[in-house]
Amino acid sequence: MAHTVLLVPVPALEPYVRARWEHYEPGWVSRDPAFTHAHVTALAPFLPDPAAADLAVLAEAAASVPAFDFELTEVAAFPDGVIHLLPEPAGPFSSLTGRLWELFPQCPPYAGEFADVVPHLTLDHTAAGVTVESVRADLAGLLPVRCRADRLELHHYAEGDCRVLASWPLGPSRSVDDLEADDATDQAEDQQDPHDADRLLA
Template identity: 35%
Template structure:
């Protein structure tokens, strides 16, 4: 959910994520060492949309609208067994990734003023970051360390709304897929 220039330290910033608790025992040691986002309270996750609406816009009506948008999607299983990379970043790629993309597209259709990652990237690439801000040799080592611990499967049944309080990310609400 973070990138170097995303301004994630600003209080009131929000994001919608699928928290992947099954990833925790697999990627925790790697993330603790190699993903600075861990220190701000970000759990292992696949980002649905970041940045999202400012916290000041999250009234009861808006939360109900988020619930309705997310609730139009059915729960699904995702397998994490493959790696991918962005510059300086190692991630696990979910399969299938189409349901994650569909969630992002549905939220953006409702709130077009919130393009994924502020419009920084042209393509939606669902991913679970395990290391970022690292050189290729470090990423190669992390991939080698994790390879034997894959695959794992998760059941995606909800999307979590995370809010930044100025120093840490905290869960604000969870919206069920139905």
């Protein structure tokens, strides 16, 4: 069934994940060179046919989220057999999902199927000959992978028609110097002479 997904692409793992799609579902392998099969989902399913106003909201939301670094290290599996990698830290992904869901309350993560939404990158599914151990062995020379989440993308999924609909850069990340400058400003404001405020209001 055709659907759309908001996601953070992970190009570093694209060769592996794309190969698994080619193995299982070749009809769903994208011909769009900008499309990244390897990703961490931010919100899905999203609106089936987002309007221009929806895209404008997404652009603004992406710009308000600072880009961030994360690492993919350990292969694990959910109880339903989905073999995956968990990003560390997971907090920025959870915050991004929460922000998008707040903006689009009609699109609960995974249609509300799971009470606890865990950010992850899907690798495979347990089956005959496919286990956490076998996938871990396949990726032994690649992990850990250090990545940067620098954009939010909207992908369209349909058999024979998987493509990127839109892409927005995340906002500038905050440096240590910026954070220290903010702290210094806050401290200066806390130490301000209360009479200064009186003069400003006079």
